[in-house]
Amino acid sequence: MGEIRIGTCSWTDKALVASGWYPRGSRDAESRLRHYAARFPVAEVDSTYYGLPSIRNSRLWAERTPNGFRFDVKAFSLFTGHPTRPEALPADLRPAFPRGRAVADQGLLDEVWDRYSAALEPLRAAGRLGTLVFQFPARLVPGRPAEDFLRRCRARAAGWPMAVEFRHPGWWSGDRADATAALLTELDAAAVAVDMIQTLPASVPPVVRVTHPRFALVRLHGRSGAWGTGTKEERFRHEYTTEELAEWVPRVREMAERADEVHVLFNNCCGDAAVRAAQAMRHLLALS
Template identity: 80%
Template sequence: MGEIRVGTCSWTDKALVSSGWYPKGQRDAEGRLRHYAAQFPVAEVDSTYYGLPSTRNSSLWADRTPEGFRFDVKAFSLLTGHPTRPEALPADLRSALARRRTGIDPGLLDEVWNRFSSALEPLRAAGRLGTLVFQFPPRLGPGRPAVEFLRRCRERARGWPVAVEFRHPGWWREEHADTTSALLAELDTAAVAVDMVQTLPTSVPPVARVTTPELALVRLHGRNSAWGTGTKEEKFRHAYTPEELSEWVPRVRTMAEQAREVHVLFNNCCGDAAVRAAQSMRHLLGSRRVVPCD
């Protein structure tokens, strides 16, 4: 049975920080991370989607967490094909992005990847890196161009652990699920299982596949029907019920029979809803199957 690690998709989310979950005396950057890491054995870094990480922050994250802690790090938006403002890049790279007319220069992507990965080396060297999470945009649907794009992304990240979250539902619909699993297994890439509202045309099915023996990943975004139209806060605002969480318990346990680690991360940002859901999920799974939080 593999280790099951339960945590949240951010420990710095504004709604969490303002909720009062962090105790007095532990509300600065160092105190927050140390407190979080005393409660949970895994966290997602989402700031790296919006801007490139720094070597200094990677070193601090490693220093402020206990041995065995894991960080799953989201890939920078430009690397996953999302719209990216030039201002999100280092100053010396902005003009290359601003003057493009069609597509993205592969040389720019290579340079961005080199800076992104180099900044994360302290995290990897310390044994704190869980995986890189490549979350692809909804417009990336199944088909040859998308497969070629995935292959290029994986080649660029050769030697690094990678997990893929598709936001186009077609990848995990019944007619494509086996092909998607086979592709990710071929690329030595972990599949990300998604929990979200299931009443929208864009709803990604809650398919839980294990495509690498090292890691399986679940990201729970909440079940708010404002997913397609609301603000970010509305989109992810949801308080999971025990019944909703229980749906994932057998899935997660089955995943743990096939992978050395399973990361279960909550992205329902509304006050302390994510940490409360993570605590409830850990209880439902049972302490024997979850990495202790020392």
């Protein structure tokens, strides 16, 4: 049985900080991370989707967490084909990415990757890196062009652990699921299982496939009906019930039978909903 780690997709979310979950006197960056890491063994870094990480932060994250703690780090938006503001790039690279450009050229992507990966190297060297999470937009539809794009992403990130989350439901629908799992196995990438509302056209089914022997990942986004239409807060506002969490207990255990390490991350980041759901899931899995 592989190790199961439960955590949340952010420990710095403003709503969490304002919720009172952090005790008085634990509101600075170091105290918050130490408080969080004393209660959960894994966290996701989402700031790296919006901008490049820094070597300094990687070192601080490693210093402020115990041995064995893991950070799953989101890939920068430019790598996954999401819209990216030039301001998100280092100043010296912005002229190479003018506003309005739909796709960055390979030279720019390679340079940005070099800086991104170099900034995360201290985290990897300290044994704190879980995986890089490549979350692809809904417009990445199944087909040969998308598969070629995925292969280029994997080639750029060669040697780094990689987990892939698709936002287009077609990747895991019907007969396509087997081909998707085979592709991720070929790419030496872990499939991300997703929990979300299942009544919308954009709903990704909760398919569980272990495509890497060392690692598997579940990301629970909540089950808000505002997905795809509401504000960010509305999309992720959801209080998981015990019954909803219990649906994932056999799935997570199945994943742990096939992977050395399974991470279960809650992304319903509204107030303290994610940390409470994570604590409840730990209890259901008899981890606490």
